[in-house]
Each structure stands twice: as C-alpha cells, then as structure tokens.
Amino acid sequence: MHQSTNSVSRPVDELFAHSDTICIHSQTHITGFAIAINANILPAFDQLGLMEEIARIGLSCTSINLLNQKLEDIGTFDLECQKIKVGYYTYLFHRPDLYNLLLSRVPAENISFNKKIIRYEQDKDGVTIYISDNETHRGDILVGADGCYSTVRKLMFEQMAQTNTVSVKDSLGMKVTHVGIVGTTKPLDPEKYPALKDKHGFFSCIIGEDKLHTWMFVTIPGNRIGYIIQEQLNAKDSKKDIATLRSTRLTPEAKDKLIKDTYQLPINHVHRKDLATVQDYHQRTLGDLIENTDPDKISHILFEEQLLETWHHGRTVLIGDACHRMNPSTGQGAVNAFQDAVILVNCLYDLLGDDDDDDNGSLSVEKISEAFKDYRDQRFPHAKFELKNANMLGKVISGQKLSERILRMIVTKLPSRLRQKIVMSKMGYRPQVNFLPRIPDPPNFTIFKQKPSKRHMQETKVDDQDG
Template identity: 30%
Template sequence: MTTSIAQPSQTKQPQHVDPAKKRPKVLIAGGGLGGLSLGMLLQQTDIPYEIFERATEPKALGSAIALSAATDALFKQCNIYDEFVSLGKKTLSLQVIANEQRRVDYKMDFSAQQQVLGAIGHVIARPALHDLLFRQIPKNRMHMGKKILSTDDQGDNGITVTFSDGTTASGDILIGADGAYSAVRQNLFKRLKAHNKLPAADDVPLPYSTVCLVGQTRPLDPAVFPHLLQDDCQFINTLGENKPWAQGTVCWSIIRFVEESKTSTDDKNGHSIVDQEWGPEAAEAMCNEVRHFPVVSGNEVNPLTLGDLIDYTPKDLISKVKLEEIVFETWFGGRTVLMGDARPLNPAGGVGCQNAMHDAIILANWINALPSDPTSKDIENAFRSYQDERLPWIQTASNSTRFYRTMASGGIVAGLLRFCAKHMPAWAKRKMLVVLGGNRPQCSFLPLVEDKGSVPPAFQPSLLATKPKTPATSV
C-alpha cells in the first residue's frame, strides 16, 4: 500500500448554533480512531466537546486498517471520502496462502460488494487514517499529554476528570474511548463495584489469546515489490506450521495465537502493568523469530521474506502488542459511557476500527437528540438506547472474530473451516457480505447519503428516532 501526504482538511463550523439552547458538554477520553470520529461528528453540530489524549503527540504506529462499505457514509457525510479513498486501496479479495511455498490456495472474493452493498471496501494505513481524522479536529479542541487519574460523577451537577498533571476538566458527559486499558472504564467499574452494581462477569482481568507484531515499511521500489503496482490492495494471509500469519504488503503484521487464553496482569489499583514482555526489546526479539518467514510480493526472481520487510521498516514504526477481547455487560453508568476498544474485540475479524466508528455515529445521534440542560436520567436513557442499538452488532462482530481466529489457527476444525471457505457457493458468499456489511449507519443530523446497495441497510433505530423534524409548511 502506498500513502501520500494530503493537504490539511478544511474544518467545518457547526451547521446550526442556537445560543439560547444549552447543549451538554462532552469530554472524550482518547484521541484514537474512535474518539476522533466522534469529535469529527460533534464538530458538525453545536455540541461543545473536548478530546483528551494520554500521548504527548500523535504516534504513527500500527499496520493497516480494513474498512468495508459499511463506513463509507461516515466519510461522505463529513466530506472527506475522496481523500480517504486517495490514501488507501480498494479490497476486492483476500488471498489465502496455505503453505510456505508462496502458492495461492484460494481467494475469498469480495467483488460483489459494489452491487450488494453499494460501495467497495478499502484498506488504509492506520497512521494515514489517524492523520486524516486528526486534521478534522480544531487545535483548541485537542489536548495532548492528558493522562486520566480519576473521574468524579456529581449527578446532576456534571462530571469532573482529574489528570496526572494536576489539571481538571468538567462537563456533562464523559466518553471512554481510551482503549483496552481504559482509565475511564476502570474508574467507572470501581465506582459501580463500590455500590454493588458491577456484574461479576465484568469484574475480571482482560483476557487475551493473541499477540501481534505490526509495522509499516518505508516506500518500496515496485521493482522489488511488484504487487505495489496493483490497483487493488493485495491482502494476503500466509499460514505456516506452528507459525503466525503474515500480511505481506507495505503494511504488515504477524499474529501469534496463544494456545490458552491468558489474562492481563493488573496492579492493586486496577491499572495494567507494562512489563518486559511488551517493551522495544520484546518487539525486536519477535522480529528475529520470524525473519525467515516467506511473504508474497510478486517478485518471483528474488522472493522476499518477512526479514526484508522488517529491514525496510523504521524501528520506531514496529510495535508488539497483546490484543484483548471481551464483550462487557456494562457499557455505561451515570454520565459515563464506553465506546470502541474500551470494549475490545479480537482483531482476527478486522472489525475493531469499523465498530468504533459505528459507535461514534450512534452515540453522536443520541447525544445530539438530548434536550436542553439534560438531567442525569436523560443522559442515562440516551446511553441505554445506544447500548440497545449497538450490542447486537458487537455480539455479531465478536462471533465473527472468533470464527476467523479459529480458521487462522491449526488443527482439524481450522482445516475444515478453510475447506468450507474455499468451496463456498456464490449464494453463501453473498450472504456473508450482507452479514458483514448490512449495518451501514448514518449520522441523523447531517444530510443523508444515498445508499445504492441492492440489499438495503439494516434498520437503524437512532436514525428514525433522532433525525431532526422538518417544519411543516402551509400553502
């Protein structure tokens, strides 16, 4: 995948501002893809918001993000679709390499998505997508270097967040978009547990069964990596014997599946401990383990290995992470609500970012529909509507990731699933597309985008319930 540096986007001003109407102030914890998507949407209306990010500066880490046609409406409604498309490549298929001899065993064809869903999915480098969304947020709304220590929900008097630098921020709503080890979630769960309101199923360390090494190379010479000349993204999975998957493009990743699910270690205050297993040395050690793994580049004269990609990648763009997965029963409490990776999904299905963006759309719809000077009860009712709308889709996504995780592992069951995928009839592939892309939500307070798919998008409760009413006219 190639990326380009685009010109700064023109930040839009709110479409409608009523000074007499006191809108709820939204505090967004986390400047990742989900938090930025929510901020981008709130920027289009008259809701005041602030984003607080723990990192002191944006970090260009991560590999590639796969987004289906289900996110097209978000980019189109925010007028950044053309730039988004220019930064990525369309995905027409997933190539599965069943052995280490670089032979394509089969392809999962997604070319029907244009007709069925009305659009084509794209793969984009995570740093490029983050930069695109980051540029939609005015500088005075974005606050870096803000590590959350505690939150204080004061009922109808609002909520206050205290940061490690001694500063505070107050508002009406707190959004936890701060990742798997969400400080917002930890504070919320601690408060609920103290009042015996936290379900036992949520009072557990985060489980994980996946370790991932990711990176993005510097621009490569197409003579060395001919697949870069293809118009569509060459999304390739290679399965090795007792070895991880490799996605051999400019954006690459190695995914190692842990044989038995583990849990993250927390300290006595409930905060994650970052130990030597996850530092820079650990990433370098894992790089050394997988250097000789073959990748498919289109270069048959001088076939490449993962070691070549590693050597082409700046060290500061390589990271090793553990990828947690759990669907919490608790999504909100009082004036606090969680979204995105604060409810982590296994990455095997490639739907984490897409679901975070869908969370942002639905949350923005329900928050925008709140009355003037909303009470705590009004806010909790909005959060409940958000959870009711999103939970079925999150459960579907969780089941999907488990399926892909199993298919990518070893054993008889995995082999059977790959055999079924290889020989899947056309009608089954179409049904799979509908399941994966049927949920195509839109923001209710922005002009709607025409959906050209032959299969209509799934029913969206917030679109019907929160779309501003058009005033009646008399003749």
C-alpha cells in the same frame, strides 16, 4: 467531553463550531498495522463529505488471499462484490493517515495531546476530569474512547464497585488468543515489491507449516506495506491473565525471539504476473519488511477479545475497544468504534432536543442515562455479532489448531458464490447520522433499518409546514 450543541445539519467541517467538545488524547503519534473501513461505516463518511479524501489516502481492496507457507493458494474471499452490491469498496489505510484526516476536521483548540486522566468526579450537574499535569476540565458527559486498556473504564468500574454494580462477567478480563508483531514499512521500491504497483490494495494471509505462526500483509498508499506476525498461544498460556501475559510475552526478549523465529518466512510480494518481470521474483521475506521499518514503528501486542456488558455509568460512557475488543486481524475494531460514535451522536442529538433540562441549563443524569442506555441497546447486539464474526474469521485466516485448520479447509472449499455470501452477510448494517442528509440505500440489497430520530422528524415536519 461534551457540553452543549445546537441543531446541526452540516458536514463535519462545521459540526465542532456548534459544540464545546474537548478531545483528550494520551499519545502524540500513532504506530502499528494498517487500518481498514468498509461499507458498514462508509455511508457515514459519505454524509460528512469525506469520500474524496478517503479515496485519496486509501487503497480499495478487492480480495483477501489465503496461502500456505509454499505460497500456494488456499482460498480467496472476493471483496469486489461489496462495491457492486453495496456501493463501497473496503479501503486500506496507513493508520496515521486516516487519523490525520479526522483530526484535520476538528478545531485544534479542541484537542489536547499527551494527557493522562488520573480521576474524574460526576454529580447531578456535570462531570470533572483531573489530568496528571494538574489541569481540570468540566462538561456534561465523559466519553471513554481510550482503547482496550481504557483508563476511563477502570475509573468507572472503581466508582461502580462502591455500590456493587459491576457485572461479574465484566470483572473476568479479556481473552487472549495470539501474541504478535505489527508494523508498517517505510516507502519501498515497487520494482522490488511489485504488489505495490497494483492500483488496488493487496491483502494476503499466509498460514505457516509449523502450526504456530501466521502472517499477513497489506499494501497501502505511499508504497508502504503493513504487516502482522502472529504466534498462537497454547492452551496453557491462553488461560493466563492479562498482567501475567504482558509480563512474560511482551518483553524485549520475547519480541526479539518472535522476530528471529519468523525472519526468514516468505511473503508473496508478486501476486500478478503482469506486474513483474522474471527478475522481480526474487523471494522476499518478513525480515525484508522488518528491516525496512523504523524500530519505533514496530509494536509488540497481545490479540485480545472481550465484549463488556457495562458500557455506561452516570455521565460516563464507553465506545470502541473500551467496551468491545475484537480480533484485530479482521479489521473490524475501527469500523465498530465509528459505528458506536454514530449511534451515540444520534442518541445525544435526540437528548439535546429534549426541553426537560435542569433550571441551570444542564442535562439531568436521568436523561443522560436514558440516552446512554438507548445507545447501548442499539449497539450491543451488533457488536456481539461482529465479535463472533471476527472470532470466526480470525480462526479461518489465522487459526492453527486442528479444529481451525478443518474450519479453514471447509470454508475455502465452498463455492465462490457461498464465500461471497459469507462476506456480504454483515454488509446490511451501516448506521448513518440521523441529522445529516441520508445516503440512499443500495437497490436490491437489504439494509438494516436503524432507529429513526424523533427530534429530526419533528424538525423536518416543522420545516415542511414553514415551507
């Protein structure tokens, strides 16, 4: 929720000192797979002065390696070219480490954990949320950043249903392609897992021979390994609704079976001969990773995909997985959520520079709706592109259907230069915060020109005149 803000051109540490933002979080801890961010959002982190911390808590990733079950190389996607051409590596993190970095920059009094929103009401003057423990909070807007099973979205659609304004497409639900296990190990011995000795993060994806399972793992700081074990749904199951799949494929028994079926599958924990001696080549398996993971840190999930047409209603707006859910194995979900936040902040910044507020100081629903529409119009085409791109990349690195195996063979047989071109094809979109000093665009690389801030240009013009 957000009430008001003043003109700000300072790093993240001071942004919250000029606003009355309240963050309501339903969880007290974060589990799951590693998280990745890249040049599509790192310029914004750079603007906020966080790059030194990013490099400290993350590992730069220079390639994605595809292998068959015999651990023979199928193909490699070179990510080193990102650093050379656009100025940033892709970084791999332990998910809680990145969250904790961001949380450390938000005043503690602005965050409430372990809260559950049960309903909200909005009117011409503001929006009020009601929490399960009888708390209420009121502000100008409500931002639903609560994931693909968003409570805010559910409540928003219920309100829209009263006036029959919910998109028919949005009511169809999410598409599910895989069910899987995700986890992050405890610190491991680098002598037993030599890939951990590499100064760069190692991203490996192994395609099983049974045409059912794929598994991938990444190395992250602290001598830990994050992993995903995927089981592709058959045609019949992929057509079932989410509720049915959750009740049949996310049971404890189904989780145990998936672990048992994949326990002995190999991992390539030695990817460079200079990192290990002969005795270090003892074969490691997914079972080794599972045994070295706290049971409560292993999640059993569905791999959903969806792009909503509706992102806002009245004073309520959605960002991240709440409005676009992407294949999580491609690491674009977090990047796109951050991009949403940047563009939404830019739109609110211009909105709050408007002098046409109500007499009581609140922003009109009409003005807020204009800002939300602007945000959605700017982000929707890029989210649509990324969802298609994530879907395609997901087929290449983990698809087991005949058509997906053929696609993988075609892509991996392309010359290295063309594979690099595929990697770089989406690096030009890198939105930045309009009211913070801009990070210069890289030379000799085409960057998407984002919508400029009318308010910032006006304020800059005034400053120049005063100077």
